[in-house]
Amino acid sequence: xxxxxxxxxxxxxxxxxxxxxxxxxxxxxxxxxxxxxxxxxxxxxxxxxxxxxxxxxxxxxxxxxxxxxxxxxxxxxxxxxxxxxxxxxxxxxxxxxxxxxxxxxxxxxxxxxxxxxxxxxxxxxxxxxxxxxxxxxxxxxxxxxxxxxxxxxxxxxxxxxxxxxx
Numbered sequence: 283x284x285x286x287x288x289x290x291x292x293x294x295x296x297x298x299x300x301x302x303x304x305x306x307x308x309x310x311x312x313x314x315x316x317x318x319x320x321x322x323x324x325x326x327x328x329x330x331x332x333x334x335x336x337x338x339x340x341x342x343x344x345x346x347x348x349x350x351x352x353x354x355x356x357x358x359x360x361x362x363x364x365x366x367x368x369x370x371x372x373x374x375x376x377x378x379x380x381x382x383x384x385x386x387x388x389x390x391x392x393x394x395x396x397x398x399x400x401x402x403x404x405x406x407x408x409x410x411x412x413x414x415x416x417x418x419x420x421x422x423x424x425x426x427x428x429x430x431x432x433x434x435x436x437x438x439x440x441x442x443x444x445x446x447x448x
Contacts, residue, residue, distance in 0.1 A: 283308055283414045284405075285336075293325055293334065295349075297341075297436070304417070304439050316345045325352040333357065343368030350378045357382065362389040365436060420445050 285292050286309045294305035295316040305313040312328050314321040326333065333354035339346050342364035350370070353359065359378070361370065378384040391398040408414040417440025421429035432438045 284408075286310075287408065287413060290336075293328060295321065295345075297345075301439055308415070308417075316341070316348065322348055322352050329354070336360065338362070339370065340365055342366045342370055346370040347374045350374055350384070353378065353382055353384055355382050356384070358385045358387065360387055360389050417441065418443055422447070 292310045293312045293314070294302075294308075294310035295314050296302045296305055297315060297317050299315070302313045302315060312324070314324055329352075333352050335354050335357050337349055337353060337357065337359045339349060339359055339361045340363035342361075343366035345366065346361075347370060350359070359370075359375075375384075375386050379386065391401065405414065409416060419429075419432070419438055419440055420443050421432075423444050423446050426444055429442050429444060433442055
């Protein structure tokens, strides 16, 4: 949503059709299932063969390694998770840096709290104005086991919030 607000062409990937539906609903120009063969070709076609300039990587493992193949020269890879339980192999990162001049960085907003506070304020304004729609799944505290299963099974979409009624 933020990338669209900034005017970027957004290509989103996910591993299931329900998640792809969410990607489309949130405004992606193209939504592809990274479990299906040929998704890398579709990205290269969508970018006119140039590849992507920025990759927001939260999956890790083989999907992340394949995503590196669609990077444009001198592109930036921002890593902020490993939902698959695997990280991007260091060898793949080294090859990306050497062969394409890629820039790899991690993302942790709390390492610079003063910057995070300003960014959080801008995001809050965008949420309150309706420009951004937070993706939240609420579970009552009594359903904590189900919430955990959704998270572990990669069935959740967005953030999971446990609610406590008083």
